[in-house]
Amino acid sequence: MAGCMLLLIGLVAHAFVSPVSQDALTELRPGMTPDEVRVLLGSPSEIYSKGQWTYSKALVFGYVTIHWRADGTYDGEYNFERF
Numbered sequence: 001m002a003g004c005m006l007l008l009i010g011l012v013a014h015a016f017v018s019p020v021s022q023d024a025l026t027e028l029r030p031g032m033t034p035d036e037v038r039v040l041l042g043s044p045s046e047i048y049s050k051g052q053w054t055y056s057k058a059l060v061f062g063y064v065t066i067h068w069r070a071d072g073t074y075d076g077e078y079n080f081e082r083f
Helices: 002-015 022-026 034-041
Strands: 046-048 052-056 062-068 074-082
Touching: 022 034, 034 062, 034 074
Parallel strands: none
Antiparallel strands: 046 052, 052 062, 062 074
């Protein structure tokens, strides 16, 4: 019983972490290339043609999106959404 409770507590705690390290997000700089962002954040979970990458993780209630300029560089904006 105690083991199940600890597992449940661990899963709940995990659900509320950021899908991307906050330290890595603070290192993002406008004008970075997609390769530079991948080195920092890893590969995105989804890539949209409208200039947006989404980072999410299984069992995490939220996601991070980053946005790209028309020239293909990072625009300096990201959103961290919880649901």
